[in-house]
Amino acid sequence: EDQVTQSPEALRLQEGESSSLNCSYTVSGLRGLFWYRQDPGKGPEFLFTLYSAGEEKEKERLKATLTKKESFLHITAPKPEDSATYLCAVQAIGQGAQKLVFGQGTRLTINP
Amino acid sequence: EAGVAQSPRYKIIEKRQSVAFWCNPISGHATLYWYQQILGQGPKLLIQFQNNGVVDDSQLPKDRFSAERLKGVDSTLKIQPAKLEDSAVYLCASSLRLAGNTGELFFGEGSRLTVL
Numbered sequence A: 001e002d003q004v005t006q007s008p009e010a011l012r013l014q015e016g017e018s019s020s021l022n023c024s025y026t027v028s029g030l031r032g033l034f035w036y037r038q039d040p041g042k043g044p045e046f047l048f049t050l051y052s053a054g055e056e057k058e059k060e061r062l063k064a065t066l067t068k069k070e071s072f073l074h075i076t077a078p079k080p081e082d083s084a085t086y087l088c089a090v091q092a093i094g095q096g097a098q099k100l101v102f103g104q105g106t107r108l109t110i111n112p
Numbered sequence B: 001e002a003g004v005a006q007s008p009r010y011k012i013i014e015k016r017q018s019v020a021f022w023c024n025p026i027s028g029h030a031t032l033y034w035y036q037q038i039l040g041q042g043p044k045l046l047i048q049f050q051n052n053g054v055v056d057d058s059q060l061p062k063d064r065f066s067a068e069r070l071k072g073v074d075s076t077l078k079i080q081p082a083k084l085e086d087s088a089v090y091l092c093a094s095s096l097r098l099a100g101n102t103g104e105l106f107f108g109e110g111s112r113l114t115v116l
Helices: none
Strands: A003-007 A010-014 A019-026 A030-038 A045-050 A056-059 A062-066 A070-075 A084-092 A100-102 A106-111 B005-007 B010-013 B019-024 B031-037 B044-050 B053-056 B065-068 B075-079 B088-095 B111-115
Touching: A003 A084, A003 A100, A010 A019, A019 A030, A019 A084, A030 A070, A045 A056, A045 A062, A070 A084, A100 B044, B005 B088, B010 B019, B019 B088, B019 B111, B031 B075, B044 B065, B044 B075, B075 B088
Parallel strands: A010 A106, B010 B111
Antiparallel strands: A003 A019, A019 A070, A030 A045, A030 A084, A056 A062, A062 A070, A084 A100, A084 A106, B005 B019, B019 B075, B031 B044, B031 B088, B044 B053, B065 B075, B088 B111
């Protein structure tokens, strides 16, 4: 069974303090790994797709990387508006419906 | 461009009652998903439609949950009878096609259900 585990569950940082969020996954064959951002009371918002080990994607202060067992979301010099829950999801090869399996998320708080 | 619309935003019911949620996806999106998100957890796929047809409903509790997508556009998700453990946010999402190449789903704001 495909599984996604994110750590830490919650992270509190000061503005400007860089850090990384972890997403460990177990999947029979990885088609893609996805990062989403979710603000309170809102639906998830797509950030990145990563397809193969060694791939990196960047968007503003966020950079996502992928290995064969995990992905990291690096946050450089974060601002209070980066506060949100960050969700990781995987999609397995061979599943006819190509569904996404989500982790439980990391709740990030950036204090000014 | 209008996003995914859902209603109602909030619903409180007693256990054993019924409830229905409505979703209007982004225009032109062929694929529609219903996810259940329990507090503190990630979204879990309940059902996936491609146009009018069901692609995956393997995690839908079919004894109490049902969903339909008429004319390949709007969709409704119904729960009857509701249980306490159904308390969650029900998220509707759409994508241009099956979440294949990009995994980019567009989510609505969700319908929060509280079962007392």
